[in-house]
Amino acid sequence: MIRDFAFTIAARDGEARCGAIATPRGAIRTPAFMPVGTAGTVKAMYPDDVRALGADVILANTYHLMLRPGAERIAALGGLHAFMKWPYPILTDSGGFQVMSLAKLRKLDERGVVFRSHLDGTRHELTPERAMEIQRLIGADIQMQLDECVRLPASDAEAERAMRLSLRWAMRSKAAFDVQPGRALFAIVQGGAVRSLRIESARELVAMDFSGYAIGGLAVGEPQGVMLDMIETIVPQLPYERPRYLMGVGTPDDLVECVGRGLDMFDCVMPTRAGRHGLVFTRSGRINLRNARHADDPRPIDEKSSCPAARDFSRAYWHHLTKAGEILAMMALTAVNLAYYQELMAGIREAIATGRFDDFRAAAKDGWKRGEAAGR
């Protein structure tokens, strides 16, 4: 059994690279898309099916799990892998992002952040030390430092203050993480949309020596161009031989663009959330199955999908179930989207390995332009 956390780059094509992260719970093929399992479940999916569709790793949310069912309870029940029957790698975020976006009555200072639960108003505190303790109790294979993520647009001064606080929290997170064999701690580059701050953040974090580096505070509403500009600014500051993780991204187009700029890991609620609302991503672009044009459409969503729901049922059926609010539509369209995201990542990895990444990206973009009318 592999006992250490180790990243190997197998091939490079331009800035894009493919490889694998070895962990005691199995390999993570990179570039990797991580389905989001917020509250101990990838919504509307059995864990075996998430795996079968190609996921090597999922993300779980520290904020949600600490509030319900509670980190100590999860630990007592054998850790999150056993609790949710996902024996493969799990990455947890630090909780910081969702404290900022979901919790009530936040009070942030040097020590950490005190907030009230959005569920029941109970008071909680998240410090770098507690964030690491929770992630250890959960048993996450890849853990994230606590950071402060400011919303864009933010003033330069605000972005700088949060970035520097996040650097100090990175140091405390690293000390609290200590040594956990087979597990890794990633740092998070912050600094808003200010290049000099992003560069400083990356350099300082690299000097602290983490197992991987994430980019936070992007894909929070800014145009894709701003995001890509920040990525191009940050990536050269990061060590080549460590995984690079772009948090909370994105659309299929975001994924190919960011892989092309040297990123290795991604997570996003988009495929799962969109699926629950009748929107699917395919080789031919997005299809909104709520649209009345699909009411009588006998064609499958995508006859070449690896997902039976995309191949074996008509768009008319999914339109009907989506309009009726049926759970089966949420299940099936989530699976369709996760299947497509994983097919896309597999295609990306294969293209990088064979030196055809630019062609692959161009072909994927061409396909997406066809849109809902594809096949008519």
Add this chain to the structure above:
Amino acid sequence: MIRDFAFTIAARDGEARCGAIATPRGAIRTPAFMPVGTAGTVKAMYPDDVRALGADVILANTYHLMLRPGAERIAALGGLHAFMKWPYPILTDSGGFQVMSLAKLRKLDERGVVFRSHLDGTRHELTPERAMEIQRLIGADIQMQLDECVRLPASDAEAERAMRLSLRWAMRSKAAFDVQPGRALFAIVQGGAVRSLRIESARELVAMDFSGYAIGGLAVGEPQGVMLDMIETIVPQLPYERPRYLMGVGTPDDLVECVGRGLDMFDCVMPTRAGRHGLVFTRSGRINLRNARHADDPRPIDEKSSCPAARDFSRAYWHHLTKAGEILAMMALTAVNLAYYQELMAGIREAIATGRFDDFRAAAKDGWKRGEAAGR
């Protein structure tokens, strides 16, 4: 391929009997429990999984399907079997019961019932002839006459009026059904809680010669004893060699009691609806997973279940997901309940075949008494 609809009784044990209904779409082992697939989906279940858990036949609701997506649309898309990817037998109700319980502004007369949709207020008419046309368009293997189901308690005069109207509608339904190779039309015995009316209804329907006989208007809130009394009144009036179907029943206890009184087919939303709300049926009785006592409970729901969700996850996990309103809990607990209902029916059939039905019933009832504390 079997081309005809045919019922064969393989064994009898007291009043209970086991056998099979042969149809061109496969055999229905009896006694049979039919999961309810209201709107073209057994809620929160893939059709393959409904099958894998042991269902030979499902029920679909004419009322829901005629309103959305529409019977003509389903026919144009190849019929309900193709639409929902359930190639096995389907029974449709006539729509009458749900017009009475769900529709708005009903106006009932000799011709039929005019009503407004609960979805969008549009006006619709259901006559015996239209009810049969819709079921034919849907492509149901077993179709039901249009009837009027009065709510209990009802006056004797009201029960009598509705019963006689249902008899006339039975005649018109039979004429409209005509001959459909491999498909069957069932009549529905009505008459409220009045024995003489139930006897008259049954005798008149038997004289018309249907392929099977259903009992309607029970399990609508009356005590189990009243229901069983009516069943004991009606069953002797029905031909031994035709299937007997008790509509809308019921709990596991109802099922064994009614099988013991000579009934062959059942449908009920109970296992699916209860599963979506965190209530599961097991060999050891009901378990309400929303109850706080399960928050730290590492035991599975039932380690001997045929359903992985009941065996491979803790009660604590399902408690957490149920409290969090997670779709996976609805999916998994629906599957747990359908698995148990089908295991129960398989056990019933086996017991009848081997002359041990009374022992089986007694053992099942003993098991249910253990309840939530079982295994502690």
